[in-house]
Amino acid sequence: MNAQELVARTLADIAARDRDLGAFVAVCDAAQAKHECERALASGGALQGLPVGVKDILDTAALPTCYGTPLFAGHQPRSDAAIVQAIRRAGGVVVGKTSTTEFAFLHPTATRNPRVPGHTPGGSSAGSAAAVAAGLVPLTVGTQTGGSVIRPASYCGVVGFKPGYGALPTPGLKPFSWSLDTVGLFTANVETMALCAQAISGRPWAQGLEDGAAPVFGVAWSYPWESLSASGRTALERAVAALRTAGATVREVTLPAWLGEVFSAHDVVQGWEASRALADEYAFERDRLSPTLRDYLAQARGVTDAEYAAAQDTAAAGRAALGELFDGIDVLLTPSAPDEPPPGYGSTGSSSFNRAWTLLHVPCLGVPGATGATGLPMGVQAITPPGEEALCLRAGWHLQQALA
């Protein structure tokens, strides 16, 4: 099957199967797909026509971009987001837009979890996680401001990768909090992730993926944001046991006290910035926002400059102290999410296990393969120092192999 055929089959597959899933909110027509495929192949990029879904919080010039809200229904940006341009140059073909929660915040999408019927797929990158989990496309793009890549990957049982802040380009992303908004990716396995992330970023992140010994893992059993749930403990124990069986070194670590301050600082940074990034929407179209977002923005407007400055200082101090966190270990393991995917579609779950890392700007890779207390998917997250995306992926590959 050549690239044109693969793209055509992907579109047919989406047409046939996505009605019940709700992962896509817009797809290319046949002519657009053919044109995009020709451009991708002409680029000579490593992805060679791979079909890609892009979260609808990122601008596309050929497809409407609605940011998950009726305020932007039918909105057609003039230019592609930089990540879309980078994907095309890497040989990828953007075949459609995947659902996002309203402005990538908490109000749920209509997307279903293909792995766990009746449970949320998570958010905000709901469609991107679900599309990969359902096998509709091999690669999707998401964004994370709190836990919007790693959490839905955990709930849907796929690999989610949030590289370091800014390592994948953010221009053309409708901002929520510009110090936090980070572009990430979803795939079915770590090998595909490493190859795709390398091709798009231009950085040698896949080098040595399967070579050599496993890195030294650290694991913590106590967290400053909340206690480990039964599912969190089960998943982490399973990962640690599997890694040790595979011959890897796993050290128990105590997380530094400042990590709790970083966690608290996340809300402050996000609130100050969101109340500016969405100021017009709040000022002029408040009644068309979800109550969740409206109430959040009403409260966020109260964050003072002094609180914001202190929170940014806390974040900067945390980044400067990361050597302490990684003392004696290469990679930190935590649950990807506090629990299994919650039942129902009223909530997208909690980002408590993600927020501090997003604010610290460090690479995070969510790896599926563990399960929680009731047997539903639980991801385990590998976290590395800044700039260590290749190490993060290599650690994730060892984790994936151990859990298999």
Next chain:
Amino acid sequence: MNAQELVARTLADIAARDRDLGAFVAVCDAAQAKHECERALASGGALQGLPVGVKDILDTAALPTCYGTPLFAGHQPRSDAAIVQAIRRAGGVVVGKTSTTEFAFLHPTATRNPRVPGHTPGGSSAGSAAAVAAGLVPLTVGTQTGGSVIRPASYCGVVGFKPGYGALPTPGLKPFSWSLDTVGLFTANVETMALCAQAISGRPWAQGLEDGAAPVFGVAWSYPWESLSASGRTALERAVAALRTAGATVREVTLPAWLGEVFSAHDVVQGWEASRALADEYAFERDRLSPTLRDYLAQARGVTDAEYAAAQDTAAAGRAALGELFDGIDVLLTPSAPDEPPPGYGSTGSSSFNRAWTLLHVPCLGVPGATGATGLPMGVQAITPPGEEALCLRAGWHLQQALA
């Protein structure tokens, strides 16, 4: 004069005086200005209705945004750039858009230099520098990817501030190179700059501006990118002598060898990213690009992933080694630009004294008051470690006072 009157008078002033200057490419009408002024005052922000000009590389929902190119003539974005929202919340009133070179690269604007007739105002933030120099508005926004804030500030004899990368928000900036694109500001003096930058950023950058002793300055007489010109040496000697007369300590330093590698890495990072960020414009509207940009993009497409990765590694290593650069000094002084503003309007001058600092993501403040070999304006640039915007502004204030 109240805020509404000030804004009305500013618009009248622009109408009367900007025809010959060409600093503005779009201005509010009276109804828009009144509405914007009401919103700004309602915010309670410190700027209290201050009129502001915004470079036309940044999206505005109420004014067309043309990125300095006929390709986007009449383009009307749906949302304001985040910096525009932050300015409004700080109490500023965006009264118009200021000229930018084509996509903020090198092809000149029609803007004139109000301080030096017949000489370029510099670029790419030509209109923002010229508007402040002409006294049309007290504050303008620019962007810097190479030297697009500090260089025009030098040529036009105003203060230009490029805070650390990302310290002012970039969403809604038409990208050229997302690892470099940085939002900056122009004002007539350092006091105004500190107050405005603090109000917009939410960070206490103006604190202690005029208090206490001057920081320890470092000065280098040799640079890895090019030799000091007669004007560069004259300006730097003048600044050093003035600071010493004022009682400040100025140490002579030797710049580390790796700084030359960082300088070279800038071109590589910019080329790889620009050939993606402007891929559609190159693919479909090549004939409507300036020859300068078209030829640049044709060459930039040849930058390989391996070259890009190596350049990003060089940048990261440089950032990690900044302690060495600032060993024994608080602030580094260099000329803002290699020379006085070049005669004519065919070129916007060289960014050689800015590129390395832009890639290193460090704060830079260009202070006017010196002159070159033929008596035309020469700025002197204060550079500090990351996160030290307040120190940078304080150093700039001492420099300004010494040069006065």
